[in-house]
Amino acid sequence: MTFFKELRFNFMKDLGGPALMSISRKGRKRRHRAPNPHFGPALKSATRLKEIMTRHYFLSRYTEGAKPVAWVTSGAPVELLRAFDFYTIYPENHGALCGAKKLGPELCAVAEEHGYHRDLCSYARIDLGHYFSGKSPAGRLPKPDLLFASNNICQTVVYWYRALAHYWDIPLILFDTPYNFEEINDSDVSYMVQQFEEMIPVLEQVSGQPFKYRNFQEVVRIARDTSLAWGEVLATMKARPAPMSIFDAFVHLAPIVSLRGLPVALEYYQTLLKELKERVDRGTGALKDERKRLMWDNIAIWYKVRDLADLFAEQGMNFVTATYTNAWTETIRYLDDQRPMESMARVYSLVILNNNLNHRLKLMERLINEFEVDGLVIHSARSCKPYSVGQYDMKRLLMERLGVLSVIIEADITDFRVYSEEQTRTRLEAFFEAIDA
């Protein structure tokens, strides 16, 4: 890291970046979509969110030579990296961004040209497509010095990061989390804690910084508080009408995923929470007329978030909870700065996708009850096997146990070439009819 580059990074972070960004914002023409008459007033915090995320991607251009850069999977215990001041990039978050901008097929096609099969995870294909072509709606992602993956969300990320490690010839750190088939026992936990200890020298070497335990504790504390704040944000949707929708939450999820452990994420959720509480007090809902309350299962269909939000809003149906958004508050809230390593091992190995399906069923039953859910929309995502395998039985069991109506949409998170508009519409219309019957 040269002194000049560090200086430039800090300048951009504090002064230059915001100025440049505001210039570029003014230069851009805004496309306004006619407001959907079924929605309540938009969330004001969204502007702040956009600022934070844009700044994050913008600043990443100045990291090279100034800060160590790590690419991280969404479920990895990033807290450890923060203690070494890594600038973190989340390819999954970037994949979602590409998906929302409808760039999935284009970037996937690049990876496919290089031999990656169409049946592979589309986040991975987008990321590899970005590797081969350099294309990104975020301008450009900084080249990583380190890859950090955990298989607590899937084995796929490891295959994918292994490919990146091979192409770039950089170190890959794997946090291997035993699957919770029945219980996570002491042997599992000590295996995970031992892995953290093994990682520290590598992180010290790549970052050029010694491990500072106190900083680490502080990061863990912030991450825990952020997770708690995110949980409170989501819990506001228990109100009738819910002050926001899960489609909003899909967007407001970005900081807890990719800026977790940094004060900015915590501050943001405090702001958002304040706004949501005010909305609850005033009785302002995401929808003007919330007739039915729904739950979403699995990752968002990024290229359809807007269209689906409109479609459900027209029906007076609001999504008030989702297993996906809930994942970042369900366990991470139990981080403990007094036993940081051990608590990290536990909370990260018990996340929804590394947990057995019985656990998932119980979790869903709880959310359905707490949020007074009338129906469930299940996204069967081709890209995500750990999230999708088991959904057919889950649908059946939830019907048997709670009598909750549900519908399955066969789609993908970003690759809309495998999505059938006609088929989805037919299924959803049948679902609307059933739920209103």
Add this chain to the structure above:
Amino acid sequence: MDYFAGIDVGALSTDAVILTAGSEVAAYSIVETGANSTDAAEEALAGVLAEAEIVRSQIKRIVATGYGRVSVPFADKRVTEISCHALGAYHLFPDTGTVIDIGGQDSKVIQVGEGGKVLNFTMNDKCAAGTGRFLEVMANKLQVALDEMGELSLRAGREVPISSVCTVFAESEVVSLVAQNHPTEEIIRGLHRSIVNRVWNMVKAVGVNGGVAMTGGVAKNRGVVALMEEKLGQSVHLHEEPQVVGALGAALLAWRASQSAG
């Protein structure tokens, strides 16, 4: 005088080529394969013999290729269409480095080396997208003749993108595009783009070196060829009857075998 024959029994058509002892094309014939490959092979052979005005006994050696190659009882040898298309295209256009063959049931891309040898190849998977079958299904839905699609698409001013890759999904997508009153030509152009994109992965996997020849029935579709040329950034070699290239390669193999034996 001695003659050599190649017969390519494909899913839709069966093609036969006769070569003279100097490896000149004496005649070719194309018949529909229909339900029985052996009958089709017989018919194609009879046709090409008549065309060349020679009798069966003058043929020294016959090589069969294509899906139905095993159903040609009178063949002296059976060779895959990959080797045959490579050799046939190389013979016609000696600078050929890559062959793109889009047939009725499958498509393949072949890297061709010195002497028409196969250096590498790839084929489509089970799915029909990226083959002639895809266009056939869509022509049916759009109620246009398959062989008119090329001309129609060249007339289109714009292009309607088709997002689905799966043939079944694309079919319902086309139905709704028609319902939205998109002009047929523009939809067809989008369909052609979809095929080209699908085949493009295979092109990239094999790589482009030197001249590119297109063979197979879909190479008759000027619309697909034009889009492929655009993507390649170069023009492609085409034979007037792109289906017979496989049979030509087979005939060349028959001729070569006699050369080395003699």
Add this chain to the structure above:
Amino acid sequence: MTQFYGPSRKRYIRQQKQTHGRHPFGVFPAHYPREILWAMNVLPVEIWDPPLEVSHANAHLQPYICSVVKLGLELILQGQCDDLDGFLFPHTCDSIQNLASIVYDYLDIKKPCYFFYHPKAPYRSSSRQYYLEQLQTLASRLEKQLGPLDLSELKQRVQQGERLAYVLRELYTLRARGELCASNTEFYRVIRQGEYLHPDDFLPILEGFLADRKGQADRLCPIILSGILPNPQEILHLLDNLEARVAEDDLLNCSRRLLQPPVAREDPFEALAENYFAMPPCTTKDSPLMERVGFLLQKAAHTDARGVIFCMVKFCEPEFFDLPQMVEELKEKGLASLVVDSELNQGLSGQLATRVEAFLEMIR
């Protein structure tokens, strides 16, 4: 000829129950400590590609799930596992992981289900220690169902496993040198019996086969098979007909599970751990790519094979992710690759057969 084939699975399982009081367990792919099961009088019966038509499983699994997982579930749903006393699910991939949970948590099958997690590469000292603990944890869980594990019995079974691997390695070596007179079809039919025969029965078969077939074989075009398993079996027939000899393999169900010459260890658990970490690289263990490339190149070098055929099971993520880089690396070293992707037991379509044939025309 028939002397090298044991009875059918179904008959064998019943027979083992009756005559030896063995507990047959259905075991899903791929890596698991067989020796512990043998020592506890369990007969592991591996479930890779049962010859069934998938129907019931489609109500539980999406169309984009691989046929190893679908057929395994189909086997259970069709009631073909009624003779089994339990199931073991090694942690092989996301789909098998979730299948394990579907079976255990959602399907009420009333049979004990065990899960075996093996640490993923890159291996560190924690991996070794954890693997050892996992072996002990599995043993103590099994003890609750089956009674105590006798350590001397385990020691013997570890040795038997090593002996089995020795004979298998001999067979592989002879085949690689062209000194084994067996067709591709026959070779895999014989060795794949190890997926359900008890070592007491399998070992004599292998030894007999080795003694009988040792000798100069016809000179055929040598190739290497990689991927999950040699299915569709028609591919082996086709290679026989085309006069190609599978000289080596890098198949998950075959040589990727083949133990290397053992290092002597007093403690049987430690011996198992040693053997495990010495096994060839594998996608399901997250082995680094260059280890896999090196493994294949070494096989190519001592067999003069000029081509590798990857037998891919459609939707198999671990295998498909490595493929582009494997093909590229092998190509650089002058080794041609062919990818054959299909669903299990679907036979070899004309198109796939043509691919294989054209590949051989190309490398010959």
